[in-house]
Amino acid sequence: MKVSGKAVVYGDDVNTDVIIPSKFLTLLDPTELSKHAMEGIDPKFVEKAKNGVVLVAAKNFGCGSSREQAPLALKYAGVKCVVADSFARIFYRNAINIGLPVLECPDASSQIEExxxxxxxxxxxxxxxxxxxxxxxxxKLPGFILEILQDGGLIAHIKKKGGKIRDL
Amino acid sequence: MGKTISEKIFSRASGKDAYKGDIVIANVDGAMMHDGMAKLVLDAFHEMGGKQLWDPSKVAAVIDHVAPSANEAISVVQKNLREFALKHGVNFFEVGSGVCHQLMIESGLVFPGGLVVGSDSHTCTYGAVGAFATGIGSTEMAAVFLSGKLWFKVPETLKISVEGKLPPMVFPKDVILKIVGTVKADGANYKAIEYCGSTVREMDVEGRLTLSNMAIEMGAKTGLIEPDRKTLAYLRSLGHTAQMGYKSDEDAEYFQKLFLDVSDLEPQVACPDLVDNVKPVSEVEGKEVNQVFLGSCTNGRLSDLRVAAKILRGNKVKRGVRVIVTPASRMVYMQALKEGLIEIFLDAGCAVCNPGCGPCAGGHQGILASGEVCVSTSNRNFKARMGSAESQIFLVSPATAAASAVEGKLTDPRRLLKEA
Known part of the structure; x- marks a missing residue:
């Protein structure tokens, strides 16, 4: 799987309340949600991301709540992949499950500029x-995670497997 | 090689000899979802072709995040959740029952040694009774509903020993704020935490729930405490036949061991807008306050209400300040009524709301306007969490919250104790 795009760069501890503030969680359509992506930290993000970007961050990206709306909002805003020095674990799993590629890269924030x-x-x-x-x-992502991403997320993956949960 | 509590729980739940770093597929013993994430979970479940749940008796559905509903869109989500819960016969907790995490403990769906997942990051709370409990996303929750299984990477463990007797007006919340301020927001990322030491052993289970609740604020998967007689007595007092669960082996391997002496600890405050921005109350005293929130899965239990009532008794909330009191569950509310605590809150001028999440999640019951300051006993102070991105949240213990309500500014509760 290959993706490319220009980097938009953020710092440490970007939390889910700024990725998608809780007042927007009642928006049920991902496209509507995406209009408010990163609103708590960067009101210009939606404009920057609309033609496809790679979101780059320092450590602990996506900390906080378990809201899957966070990776959803980013994906629908145009983020092709999130690269971070490290991720908060629930965000990391959620991104994979909704088919948004994530890559942990300890040197990301030091080697990549806006x-x-x-x-x-x-x-x-x-x-x-x-x-x-x-x-x-x-x-490197484990094989079964790459497979979920290639299928476009966990729902599509499970459908492909005929409703069965994959074995390792 | 010896095992940590986490390694033992994953070994049992996966049927493999599991150690840190292993990726296992484990059978979960309980799964909880709430109204905040319900639409995504139910949509994913139906899209996956879900017809029935793997075991409805192990599933809980809770309406707590915006309860009662604040608008029509939320009402639709809650209607669908309610219909799903009743149709499939899961454990269903209607509006007014309380915060999901408190209900999971009270209802016995969590037990020592169990593996529990929830569609909420504060699911880690149940580690306080020795269960490996962790937050997962909505799509994954749908997969759990279908299969009762989920993949996990068995975590390394960070052991935090807390020693010393807590000084007067210093509480478990102050201990955990001090810990979060030390370990920082990602210090336990991908790890399990085990809290131990004499202070934790002396602490009642309600206080331990406060410690475990905030493990996620350091990135941890869960915040475990070895079950003991107190744990069993607590669970039995709620009517459950609890067994002892697991203890870590002497020769278990830890990622790191931290020690904290709390004998001289001051009340602590997490300042805007990160939970690990923690300062002693003496450094931030005097900040003017608009709203005080007493409640949440962190500090909405009986012991929390008792402490706050002790400070508010005979006092009035400062003019211009509003205080929102939200008991963590109906059971807590009823006991608080019997003990006269609710009367004290009302006398003081507080607004006592129905059990639930209250304003913590920013959905209703106390949204902050631009420029407003909230002193809260909850667990997150992120920007825009409770409303405007230009509002501020300070996280404190129930004692500090109550003292601040009386004074109308951030106040060291030891001042009011001296006067009392």
Whole structure:
């Protein structure tokens, strides 16, 4: 699986209340939700993301609530992949389950700057920063997680398997 | 090699000899969803072709996040959740029952040694009775409803030993705020926490629930406490036939061991707008307050209400300040009524609301306007959590909350104790 896009960069501990403030959780349509993505931290994010971006963050991205609306809002706003030094675990799982690629990469925030063009190979766990020609190693995703992402998320994955939960 | 509590629970639940780092598929013993995430869970369940649940007796559905409903859109979600719950015969908790996490403990759906998942990050609360309990997303919850199974990476464990006798007017909430301020927001990411030490052993189960509740604020999967006689007595007092569960082996391997002496601990405050931005109350005293919230899955239990009532008795809430009191459950509310606590709150000028999440999740019952300051006994102070992105939330113990309500500004509760 390959994705590419320009980087939009944020710092440490970006929490789910700023990714999608709780007052918008009553919006039931993901497209409507996405209009408020990152509103708590960057009111210009939706404009920046609309043609497809890679969201890059420092440590503990997505900490806080278990709301799946957080990765949903990002995905529908145009985020192709989230790359972070580290993720909060519930956000990480949620992103995979809704089919938003996530890649943990300890050097992400130090090697990537706003606007850098990134080419990401998820199968290999490699990020090429086309702007400064550096190759950055990320934590490779296990095979069964890649499979969920390739299928477009857990719902599609389970449907494909005829309603069965996959074995490891 | 010895095992931690987490490794023992995952070994039992997966049928494998599980150690940290292993990825296992485990059978869950309980699954909880609430109205806040219900639409996503139910949509995913139906889209996956779900017809029936793997075991309705192990599933709980709770309406607590915006209860009663504040608008028509929420009412539709709650209607669908209610119909789903009744149709499938799951444990259903209607508007007014209380906060999901309190209800899971009270209803016996959580037990020492159990593996429980919830569609809420504060599911980690049940670690206080020795259950491995953790928050998951909505789509995953639908998969659990179908199969009763979920994949987990067995976590490493961070052991936190708390020693010393708590000084007067210093409470479990102050202890956990101090811990979060030390470990920081991602210090336990992907890890389990085990709280131990003499302070935890001396603490009643309600206080332990406060510690475990905030494990997620350090990124932890769960916040375990080894079950003991107090745990069993507490669960039995609620009418459950609880067994002892698991203890960590002496030679279990830990990621890290931390020690904290609380004998001289001051009341603590988590300042805006991160939970790990923790300061002693003496450094932030005097901040003017508009709203005080006493409640939530962190601090809405009987012992919390008792402490606050002790401070509010014979006092009045400062003019211009509003105080919202939300007991964690109907059971807590009824006992508080019997003890005269509710009368004290009403006498003081508080608004006593029905059991539920109250304003904590920002859905209703106390949304903050721009520029307003809330002192809250809940667990999160993130920007825009309770309303405007230009409002501020300070997290404190029930004692500090009550003292601040009386003074109209952030107040060290030890001041009021001296005067009393």
């Amino acid at each position: 606007g850098d063009l990134l080419s990401i190979n998820l199968d290999e766990g490699l990020i090429v920063n086309e702007t400064n020609k550096r190759v950055i190693k990320a934590t």
